Amino acid sequence: MTASASTMSPPPTAEQYEEKEFGFWLYLMSDAAIFALLFATYMMMVGNTAGGLPGKELFSLERAAGETALLLLSSTAFGFAAVALSAGERSRTVIWLLVTFALGAGFICLEVGEFWGMIQEGAPPERSGFLSAFFTLVGTHGLHVSIGLLWIAVMIGQVLFKGLTAPVASRLMRLGLFWHFLDIIWVIIFSVVYLPGLL
């Protein structure tokens, strides 16, 4: 185990990339369980407004539709980045990652604006059990998206400085899983939180 006896490391093997992808799937399943419990809690608490404003008066369909459009488009943009990656086109990969980042950042801006507006209207998370559950569920998703944005930024840097090497490509694939996963969660949020709240 002495460092002197060791030589420089070889890159990981194909199997090791496969292990990482499999491990990442396991993580996503675990994360999905977290969201499942947050959804269950939200559905249970949706009526617990404690005399405060209900979702019907707080949510805006236009804003939710805008958020949805931005996030779905950013997922599409990531799809194009993945196509560019498999074609080995470095600059096109970076451009599509930048587009993904911009759309995702737009989503976060809209969401922060929504949260801010609700707090201004007298509906902060500490107002009622319903609002606690809403901010926690949607906020946890938003936190994931923010971490995803940071990850995209790091990966843009890696593509620029390291090129589309095997380790970088493997990380991009996992980032893709993460980003599309957040899309799926958002679709459920839209159907469970916003649609029933407004219809």
Added chain:
Amino acid sequence: MEILGRFTIDSLPFYSVIAASGAGVTVLGGLLVVGVITWFGAWRYVWTEWLTSLDHKKIGIMYIMVALVMLLRGFVDAAMMRSQQAIAFNSDGYLPPSHFDQIFSSHGTIMIFFMAMPFMAGLINLIMPQQIGSRDVAFPFMNSISLWITTAGAGLVLISLVIGRFSTAGWTGYPPYSGVEFTPGVGVDYWIWAVLISGIGSTMSGINFVATIVKCRAPGMYMFRLPLFTWTVFVTAALMIFAFPALTVACTMLMLDRTLDMHFFTNGMGGNMMNYINIFWLWGHPEVYILVLPAFGVFSEVVAIFSQKRLFAYLSLVFATMAIAFLSFTVWLHHFFTMGSSAKVNSFFGTMTSIIAVPTGVKVFDWLMTMFRGRIIFKPPMLYMLGFLVLFVIGGLSGVLLALPPVDYVVHNTTFLVAHFHNVIIPGVVFGYLAGYMMWFPKAFGFKLNEKWGAWSFWCWTIGFILAFMPLYVLGFLGMPRRMEHYEIAAWQPHLIVAAVGAFIIFLGIVCMAIQLIVSLRDREELVDMTGDPWNGRSLEWATSSPAAPYNFAVIPDVKGLDAFWQMKAEGIAYKQPDHYEDITLPRNSSLGLMIGVLGGVFGFAMIWWIWWLAILSMGVIAVLIIIRACDDHTNFVMPASEVKAIEDAWFAKIAKAPRNEMEDDPGFAGFPAPEGTA
């Protein structure tokens, strides 16, 4: 904003002599460790060979060291409770209520999260990769993070003794009592952050173990050739992946209630406290099986080796394990039958709970049948196995009794319940891990443990356990609630005195274990394990040297069936040195896991004390460290074939000098595996 959040000089433990001396012992213990390492000038060794190591075996050993330290701390809590209750008839005893409440809360928290979980993760890390013929776990770096953030959680519990106070809300932290309205202060926050941080470590361990077993098996090691310990690890790890999120969610919501005034579990404002209890036990019940299944795995290995027979009905044990895992998600409501769900709901959960006893019973019969017509060798691991079989069945039966909602209504929250879960956890989990510790110790350190002191520890643990917990069954029927600081009913006291005596005998068992360790260390030359196979073992972990080389297997074995190593010995292909070796790629040491663990602890501490700047700073540094690691493409190193050959040559030289197997000395020894057909 205060720079130290809500910390004031009153947070120091000078409010009582007992609290202050606990704090003193904790601080002195820490200083002693630092002092000893400095005295021997061993910092470089400790840093390069241990703290920064990504070797699964060393990570496993460090996990077990954490577990043993926390076992001691958790036991001190238990001893204080037992002695308080023994004298607190019509008297205040020596512990004030608020202190007593901290003690039962920290006892449960420590024993579950910081004794049992690390002990389990340690044994798994040490053995599982060797059993499947792998060189490491799938994600060695994540393994190191898991270890260090679990340790950070344990550290927070220890720090609560010195700075501030611990929770008084029990190890389950039920709201609304654990809410900020009824329990302000840092105690519950210590509990929340210790549990949250270590829980994330456990989730990562679960992912790591499943990925390892699915992806890193040696050629020919099909799933239905896995040793039973590995099978139980696989199922347990899957449970960890799906159950720990519930703990994370429950604790996070409680934290949001307390820190940001939200209303998940408050009395008013639309909160629903029963939701906490539901989510908590949605983790809590699978957790019971997360702890006990690997212990069942250990017992399955122990019973086969020390009965000198192959395991009876391997397949039924595998399927029973899976059935238990599945059913474990269908019984959580039995922890709160008295919540008052409808009779239909309660009877469903009562029925499912009783059904779990069926696969567990299958296992008990399989172990019994393994011993039947076996030639049993009564080494300490086998003694623990036998103690487990007898005592665990009693605990299981009291569980079936509790599964009946009408019975549960009568004994809910009495010491009958306390007796029941200790009766399954101590003989089931603790005995299992201790059996594993004594059986696999040579694999970790290259010498065996003294058997006489091991046997003494078994007898003390068993007799102490019976004396400490059987009276609690009686007390439950006498109507004694759990967690009583003092009482006025004379009939309870004799039972409580017996229980205190039992706790003292368990203490002697722990002392025996300490003596065993010291004596074995002294006699390590005589107890040395030259071959790596001290018990005439059956599975692949016995095919490596003791302690195993960094790469475990110089040549990855080709597995041909169940009991792979036994088969290799029978076919005469074990211990054959190959003509040449190849370079081996291994994970390079990294200090980032340790740093992330320390910073995770700092983050938790900052959140407990509302030191926001420190929380943001530590989380920011953690993010930077993860990004640094994520940009590193050279995380491995290559051990050249020449170095592998040198290590292997030294081992084969030792084997040549050693008697083939140390079990031969036992009068009951049944012989070595013989070629097929002649056995």
